[in-house]
Amino acid sequence: MKIKLENICHTRSGDKGDTANIGLIALKPEYYPIIKKYVTEEKVKKHFEGICLGKVVRYEMPNLNALNFLLHNSLGGGGTVSLMNDAQGKTLGSALLRMEIEVEEQV
Numbered sequence: 001m002k003i004k005l006e007n008i009c010h011t012r013s014g015d016k017g018d019t020a021n022i023g024l025i026a027l028k029p030e031y032y033p034i035i036k037k038y039v040t041e042e043k044v045k046k047h048f049e050g051i052c053l054g055k056v057v058r059y060e061m062p063n064l065n066a067l068n069f070l071l072h073n074s075l076g077g078g079g080t081v082s083l084m085n086d087a088q089g090k091t092l093g094s095a096l097l098r099m100e101i102e103v104e105e106q107v
Contacts, residue, residue, distance in 0.1 A: 002100045003107055009035060011093030020052070020071040020092050025064065031107070032065040038101040044069050047099045048092070069096075 005024065008031040013022040024039060026032040045056040054072030061068060071092070 001104075001107070002102050004097065005035070005039070005099050005101065006097035008107060009097065011096055013091070013093030013096075015075055016070070018073055018075050019054075020074040022069045022071065022093050022096055023066055024069065024093075024096060025066040029065050032062065034101075034103055034105055034107065035067055036060060036062075038103055039067060039099075041069075043099070043101070044071070044096070047096065048074065051092075 008027055009024050010027060011022055011024055013020060015021065022044075024035060026035055039058075041056040041058045044058070045052055048056075048071060052071040052074045054074065057070045057072070059068040059070075074092075
């Protein structure tokens, strides 16, 4: 079954220089194992193809039922030098919520 992340998560995003930072937080504790299993670095990199020009690194935060993604080389140099509309990556969390994942579990 396909589900959009917006149905089981919320996000917070921002910048660390030229690296976008997206926290993906499960709405319920039982959703955390699902996002941990299906929202991989590779899938996030593919979802942000053309935006994320560097590597994607995922950090697990089980005490918060969350994953944190760093999207390197994604902000045109960062907030102080970039000419991008969203040089601080504030909209990237919303963009990640539009990602669909194929799950085996009933949600």
